[in-house]
Amino acid sequence: MLSITSVLKTTSNKNELLRQLHELRENLNTDNFDQLLQTLSFEFQEMVKIHCGQSVTVNKINEFIHQIEEIPVISLTVATNISDETTARIHDWVTTHVGEYILDFNFDTELIGGALVTCNGRYLDMSVSRLMKDTLSNEHIYETLFKVERATI
């Protein structure tokens, strides 16, 4: 069976689908309904058919919307834009090792690299800037640096 998170990888996917579902619900018993359904991507159409059945009702759409909203989110703050391929790879890894999650990407160039990860109230700073800060706050690093410099002189 097609699971929601196999189609919805990021919060932008989720928000887009929710927007379309709200529009479908508004136009449920009108002539526009079939037309609107055709504008959805193939995967989204399949998901609507699977979760709402042959006869789509307001209650079924509301249930589907509620299911989507309940999907937990992992928030990732990264330093640069992430390609779709990388997004898919990260999402697959999460699905395999962690569970059914949607990824929410934010950008902050001050991280330099790596990511800040937030999920279920937990926070992990795996950024390059944090690593550099921790390294440079170690007093011994200056000793090591000076010794190397003297040796080269």
Add this chain to the structure above:
Amino acid sequence: MKSYSDYLNEIEEVGIVEKVFQSLIYVRGLPGLHPSEIVIFESGELGQVMSLTEDYAEVMLLSYAQINIDTKVARTNSVISIEVGEHILGKSVNALGVVESGETTVKGVSETRYIFASPLGIGSRKNIDKPFETGVTAIDLVVSLGKGQRELVVGDRKSGKTQFLMQCARSAVEKGQICIYAGIAKKRSDLALIKSKFKEYGVLDSMVLVVSGSSDPAPLVYLTPYTAMTYAEYFRDRGRDTLVILDDMTAHAKYYREISLLANRFPGRSSYPGDIFYIHSQLMERAGNFIVTKKNAKQLERTNVSITCLPVAELVMGDLSGYIQTNLMSMTDGHIYFDNNLYNEGRRPAINTFLSVTRVGKQAQTPLMREISSRLNSFLVKVHELEQFVHFGAELSEESKFDLARGETLEVLLNQANDTIVPLSVSILVVGMLWADRLKDKQAEEVKAIKQMLVTKYRTDEGYRAKLDTLIGSNISFDIFIENVKSDSNLVQ
């Protein structure tokens, strides 16, 4: 205190603000949060956890700042604590222990204390056995207090309560005690006036003012008396007797009610929350007479130290049966009632001794003081009854007329200007003079002048002071004391 990002990286938990109701913030996330923990917002503001539910943590915001939805929150893994030390004497601080702007402080040795500390157990307590001098004749002789007593000061607005408290503070400081004054939800102008008065009297250096204005956030007002009590406990543990004044607890109850109603707590009587009694009783229990182990130069020393507490409750139209007022009466060791009618008659302080109670004071008194107190109480009741007869135009015997005249003189003696302190020994002496007929047929102004003269003499003449204190401190009865007053003219001139 560290920054938000320091705590975030250290504890590795984050929350998001989802709802804001004035000073109550609902935060989602922070799975390891525990009750009463301090949290820090992204903007640097602090909050205290009030309660935890499955979905949210309810946080009390401890500042004026506006917090937006989606603001991130980090745990600090600590509870609300203040820095205490000798450096805080003479300063005014807010409920979080931050010295008010414009004041500098030189930090010496200090420690951090949790403001919601549990009271000491029964094993560390002792019976109250020493008198507490307020410097107000009416209280010291009729409604006498002991060191470590919790005595409620209750009365209408503008009935002279704060003036009386200032007299108590002055008297306590003169006797070497530390005084903590908590101004709870007061007008800033009133707080400034109180501080300037203490400075004028020269007692500010032995005091700490813990203040919160009426426009301060409700959580800060709520924390004010707990902060004051924490400072008192610090000085108690240093072996110093301390007086704590909580002015006033009815305003404190109102601000706590506001927080509870915003937090959707079920309203009880008069819309106060169900735990309003506990909020005040846990505070009162931290005062008392204690046995404290103090580190001396070479060894540990066990000493008796007291925290005397004077909470204040405001009445409306003299109604003593209010919810908060009766709560406070039941958790204290007596009350002093300031009567508006007496105030309007010009009596200062306007204390109604018939409606005032002290449950503990007598065990702290010497036999002489006990006898004087007993006689005065009986005499005042007698005079009051005679005044009722006079009111109806009944004819009186010579003895009754004499008692009425003596009663009028006693009233003059018990009256006292707001800015004067009368030492206990002088109060006892003037009552002795009254019973020895030394003040017979004297006008009110003359009586006042004699009393003032004796106060000045007591303060300036060391020999006289020692003589009077020795006489009063010896185990004599009131009748023998009267005989001494009659025979020794040096005592009374």
